[in-house]
Amino acid sequence: MRRMPYRKLMIDLHTHTDRSDGTASPAQLVREAQTLGLEALGITDHDTLEGYDTAAPLAAEAGLELICGIELSTRPEKPADGSRPPSVHLLGYFLQEPAAPQFREWIRGHQESRRERNRKLIAKLNSLGVEITLEEVQVLGKHLTGRPHFAKILLKKGYVKTNQEAFDRYLADNASASVERDEPELVEGVRKIREGGGMPSLAHPVRLPQRDRASLEKLLVQLIDNGLQAIEVYHSEHAPEDTALYRELAAQFNLIETGGTDYHGDNKPAIHLGTGKGNNVQTPYGLLENMRRGVAAVAAR
Ligand code: AMP
Ligand code: ZN
Ligand code: FE
Ligand code: FE
Numbered sequence: 001m002r003r004m005p006y007r008k009l010m011i012d013l014h015t016h017t018d019r020s021d022g023t024a025s026p027a028q029l030v031r032e033a034q035t036l037g038l039e040a041l042g043i044t045d046h047d048t049l050e051g052y053d054t055a056a057p058l059a060a061e062a063g064l065e066l067i068c069g070i071e072l073s074t075r076p077e078k079p080a081d082g083s084r085p086p087s088v089h090l091l092g093y094f095l096q097e098p099a100a101p102q103f104r105e106w107i108r109g110h111q112e113s114r115r116e117r118n119r120k121l122i123a124k125l126n127s128l129g130v131e132i133t134l135e136e137v138q139v140l141g142k143h144l145t146g147r148p149h150f151a152k153i154l155l156k157k158g159y160v161k162t163n164q165e166a167f168d169r170y171l172a173d174n175a176s177a178s179v180e181r182d183e184p185e186l187v188e189g190v191r192k193i194r195e196g197g198g199m200p201s202l203a204h205p206v207r208l209p210q211r212d213r214a215s216l217e218k219l220l221v222q223l224i225d226n227g228l229q230a231i232e233v234y235h236s237e238h239a240p241e242d243t244a245l246y247r248e249l250a251a252q253f254n255l256i257e258t259g260g261t262d263y264h265g266d267n268k269p270a271i272h273l274g275t276g277k278g279n280n281v282q283t284p285y286g287l288l289e290n291m292r293r294g295v296a297a298v299a300a301r
Contacts, residue, residue: 009285011069012258012274013042014091014203014235017051019143020071023265026055029273034062036274039285042260043146044069047110048144059119068289069093070107070182073181074189087175088186089203091232091258092193094295103196110184117181118145124177125170130159147171148267187226194227199295201230201258206242213245214277220253230291234259234283236276247266256294259283 015203016022017029024032026043029051033041041064045051052068055216057064071085095103122134132153141149151166160166170177185194193200202223210216220228235258250257260283261276270277 009039010037010274011040011042011283011285011288012038012260012263012281013069013093013258013283013288014044015042015263015273016045016071017043017055017267018265019048019051019054019175020045021120021141021144021146021148021264021267023267026092029265030055030058030062030064030066032273034064038064038069038274040065040288042067042069042093044071044093044260046071046073046144046146047109047114049095049104050143051155054143054232062295067093068095069196070095070193072107072110073183073191074186075183076186084180085172086207086209087183087207088264089222090186090189091203091230092191092196092198093230093258093291095193095196095198097197099197103192103198106192106196112133114144114146114180114287117179121147121150121171124179128170130154130170130175130177132157146224161203166219187223190223190226190228194229199229199256199291200227201232201256202228203232204235204262205231205246206235206238213249216245216249217252218257220249224253224255228255228256229294230256232259233257234281234287236261236271236281237288238280257287257292259287 001210017026024028043052043055056066070092071088074090076085079085092243094188122132125132136153138145138150140152150171151163154160154166155163160169169175189199210219231250233243233248233250259279260270263271263273
């Protein structure tokens with residue numbers, strides 16, 4: 001087969017709407033993508049497909065290619081010292097019918113564990129003398145309430161001076177009000193995305209505690225055994241040397257490369273749709289074509 005050179009059209013396959021913790025509604029995000037001239041847009045909200053579902057008819061009308069995605073928070077294996085490891089984010093692309101109904105059912109259970117966590121978080125904050133109610137937080141997180149919404153209320157009420165202080169003092173995994181959420185295991189997440197007809201990709205590997213090549217290789221081997229197909233090579237938090245390393249690992253393990261900005265609208269104002277932080281991410285349409293080819297090759301095997 002003749003290899004087509006990468007077309008220069010730009011895409012963004014990692015974005016969040018206000019159905020999770022972004023600020024743009026699905027309609028606004030579609031419009032922003034169109035204004036920017038993006039050739040394809042992937043919506044990857046945390047733990048929900050609602051943003052994608054709402055955007056799909058609007059994108060179709062606008063002639064914008066929309067990719068169905070999700071970003072799952074998962075729990076890796078506990079380290080030997082028994083400490084609580086930070087969540088690992090997994091992207092799932094091309095989730096589709098007919099396998100998706102079971103997947104949707106599964107993420108609904110996952111959302112319930114978040115609501116449970118939010119109730120406990122309110123109780124813990126109250127016990128620390130912070131006067132805050134679930135209703136107040138839910139007004140901000142209309143669709144899916146998360147810790148960033150808690151941070152906004154803490155800031156508004158003057159308990160902290162910055163968003164980061166809200167996390168450092170109260171909300172971070174090791175902070176005073178921290179509540180452990182019942183997240184699916186990392187390998188279970190990989191398997192569920194595959195069973196849902198999707199392509200699992202290890203999100204922004206730069207945030208993993210595994211920073212050296214040997215421990216990354218070890219993790220990748222284990223995840224590939226469970227069905228991992230891709231790795232997010234391009235991301236607005238990746239320095240050029242990170243990107244270079246993840247490209248090498250993708251080639252070494254025959255993983256499909258994915259990428260995107262992780263656009264969150266005004267919640268992360270430094271990250272711009274389509275271009276990342278100071279133009280540090282620009283993914284061409286060919287990346288999406290490669291992803292499709294990679295998935296098709298596996299299906300044909
Ligand atoms: P949640 O999904 O409700 O647990 O919230 C997770 C989000 O909170 C992440 O996507 C970050 O935006 C934010 N977050 C979590 N931990 C921290 C932290 N230590 N510092 C700043 N932001 C954080
Ligand atoms: Zn997010
Ligand atoms: Fe993430
Ligand atoms: Fe993200």
